[in-house]
Amino acid sequence: MNEEWKKRTVYQIYPKSFCDSDGDGIGDIRGIISKLDYLQNLGVGAVWLTPMYCSPQVDNGYDISDYYEIDKLFGSKNDFLELVEGAHKRDIRIIMDLVLNHTSTDHMWFKKAFIEKDNKYRDYYIVKPGVNGKEPNNWKSFFGGSAWEKIEGEDNYYLHLFAKEQADLNWECEALRDELSDMMKYWVELGVDGFRLDVINLISKDQAFPDDDTLNDIPGKKYYINGPRLHEFLKEINTKIFTPFDVLTVGETMDASVEDAVLLTSPQEKELDMIFAMEHMQVDYKNGDRWSVQDTDFLKLKDILSKWQYKMEETGGWNSLFWSNHDQPRVVSRFGDNGKYRVESAKMLATVLHMLKGTPYIYQGEEFGMPNPGYETIEEFEDIESLNVYKERKERGIEESTIMQGICRQSRDNGRSPMQWNASEGNGFSSGTPWIKMGRSASLINAENDLKREDGVFHYYKKLLEMRKTEELVREGKYVRLEENDPSVWCYLREGEKEALLVIANFFGEKTEFKMPKQWNDNYEITEKLLANYSDTEIPESYMKLREYETAVFRCIKKR
Ligand code: NOJ
Numbered sequence: 162m163n164e165e166w167k168k169r170t171v172y173q174i175y176p177k178s179f180c181d182s183d184g185d186g187i188g189d190i191r192g193i194i195s196k197l198d199y200l201q202n203l204g205v206g207a208v209w210l211t212p213m214y215c216s217p218q219v220d221n222g223y224d225i226s227d228y229y230e231i232d233k234l235f236g237s238k239n240d241f242l243e244l245v246e247g248a249h250k251r252d253i254r255i256i257m258d259l260v261l262n263h264t265s266t267d268h269m270w271f272k273k274a275f276i277e278k279d280n281k282y283r284d285y286y287i288v289k290p291g292v293n294g295k296e297p298n299n300w301k302s303f304f305g306g307s308a309w310e311k312i313e314g315e316d317n318y319y320l321h322l323f324a325k326e327q328a329d330l331n332w333e334c335e336a337l338r339d340e341l342s343d344m345m346k347y348w349v350e351l352g353v354d355g356f357r358l359d360v361i362n363l364i365s366k367d368q369a370f371p372d373d374d375t376l377n378d379i380p381g382k383k384y385y386i387n388g389p390r391l392h393e394f395l396k397e398i399n400t401k402i403f404t405p406f407d408v409l410t411v412g413e414t415m416d417a418s419v420e421d422a423v424l425l426t427s428p429q430e431k432e433l434d435m436i437f438a439m440e441h442m443q444v445d446y447k448n449g450d451r452w453s454v455q456d457t458d459f460l461k462l463k464d465i466l467s468k469w470q471y472k473m474e475e476t477g478g479w480n481s482l483f484w485s486n487h488d489q490p491r492v493v494s495r496f497g498d499n500g501k502y503r504v505e506s507a508k509m510l511a512t513v514l515h516m517l518k519g520t521p522y523i524y525q526g527e528e529f530g531m532p533n534p535g536y537e538t539i540e541e542f543e544d545i546e547s548l549n550v551y552k553e554r555k556e557r558g559i560e561e562s563t564i565m566q567g568i569c570r571q572s573r574d575n576g577r578s579p580m581q582w583n584a585s586e587g588n589g590f591s592s593g594t595p596w597i598k599m600g601r602s603a604s605l606i607n608a609e610n611d612l613k614r615e616d617g618v619f620h621y622y623k624k625l626l627e628m629r630k631t632e633e634l635v636r637e638g639k640y641v642r643l644e645e646n647d648p649s650v651w652c653y654l655r656e657g658e659k660e661a662l663l664v665i666a667n668f669f670g671e672k673t674e675f676k677m678p679k680q681w682n683d684n685y686e687i688t689e690k691l692l693a694n695y696s697d698t699e700i701p702e703s704y705m706k707l708r709e710y711e712t713a714v715f716r717c718i719k720k721r
Pocket of ligand 1: 359
């Protein structure tokens with residue numbers, strides 16, 4: 162990865178819920194343009210935009226029907242170009258989301274293939290004959306039901322790992338791969354600096370398409386996650402597009418292990434710059450089931466993130482660091498405290514993440530501690546996945562309250578409620594009716610209120626982003642974990658040759674004491690407090706008393 166990128170923090174925008182300029186209740190590009198100064202003030206180095214291409218919006222734009230056009234919902238190509246220009250002027254780079262695993266069934270290729278029966282385009286999709294009048298195999302879709310849909314008037318089926326309106330592309334077809342590369346080149350030439358590649362490790366399927374006897378997971382996964390030709394395909398696009406055009410890439414990868422990440426992101430492999438791995442997003446799933454939640458397993462969380470830090474350091478790979486995105490609940494509601502300690506916990510979570518090695522991602526609203534919207538009934542949810550889970554669990558006879566408990570905690574709509582900009586009517590998001598309900602806290606918790614406070618979350622984030630630019634240790638320091646099993650504290654170093662940063666955080670809403678580890682005592686002394694979420698944090702000696710969600714970063718020098 163180009164070294165300069167290491168100074169940059171990425172801000173994720175979910176356009177539909179960011180800022181609506183024309184009062185139709187849906188965020189748009191002109192709305193984003195109006196907030197570029199806000200983003201510059203925060204200090205972001207790049208913006209990742211989730212899909213704004215033409216789409217019937219069955220899965221909020223992850224069902225693309227024209228890769229070359231901007232959907233009217235969001236504005237025009239000219240608006241987009243103005244956004245790119247405005248961002249570049251402020252030294253903010255643009256990362257576009259690209260969905261290369263599937264297209265919408267409204268895409269011209271799909272229509273030509275299955276309505277006009279044009280063989281060239283049929284080969285762009287994955288089509289198989291039925292078996293004894295049934296689907297070709299037992300693979301299931303991530304959004305419920307079979308992963309196969311019957312083609313009208315034929316005995317054939319097409320594959321869709323997500324909604325039936327999202328047909329999987331056939332990467333075995335060279336003409337399709339060429340088409341996708343040409344399309345990426347088109348956007349790069351318009352000024353796009355990077356791509357976030359949606360579920361990129363699903364693109365290569367086992368061509369035998371066997372039945373899957375897996376019981377506890379979604380059948381089929383093992384035949385296409387990190388499939389047989391994945392690395393070959395990625396190397397091909399890298400050679401054609403990523404390297405020659407110096408494009409930053411972050412691949413969204415399902416079930417990726419740290420070993421997979423090494424193969425995908427080690428510079429010598431020439432595939433991707435970094436991946437979004439989800440392992441740490443599962444620490445509150447009960448028995449691996451996302452919809453049955455339990456308290457966060459804090460020890461596991463530290464173990465997972467530490468494992469990734471060590472392994473990537475050792476192999477030269479690069480981490481992406483995130484707490485939330487448009488598919489996850491809001492971090493302050495999930496791992497922090499929604500109530501009394503909202504501000505303290507939001508800052509603590511930001512500190513431990515932003516002081517790690519890698520590229521941090523901020524999800525819109527996180528910078529002022531925006532919580533989950535607090536939806537309570539199924540009518541308040543819009544997401545296809547949540548609605549399908551509700552229906553499917555109802556059919557299985559699961560009690561309403563149990564189903565809703567899971568959905569309220571884990572639904573993707575928790576991250577998709579509109580940005581809470583201020584306390585006015587419409588909360589600065591839209592003058593119309595928002596496409597999805599505003600969060601219940603909007604008139605109190607919003608960007609304007611937070612920005613007014615010198616000790617607000619926004620100003621704290623600003624400092625963290627600044628530290629990444631100015632402190633080499635934040636970018637390059639070696640991660641060293643300083644405690645093994647402390648049930649409430651995470652403590653680590655980012656070590657350089659003569660200096661280190663010491664990061665300490667109490668993850669919980671109870672006071673605790675932390676004995677400074679011998680390894681640290683013997684080798685370091687603190688010279689300066691760089692950052693803390695309580696104004697009167699003192700430099701610790703042999704132990705540190707930590708208040709609720711207290712965190713601090715100290716500069717240390719090595720003892721001679
Ligand atoms: C991952 C995206 O983040 C999610 O929102 C989408 O539903 C699936 N990929 C399918 O494209």
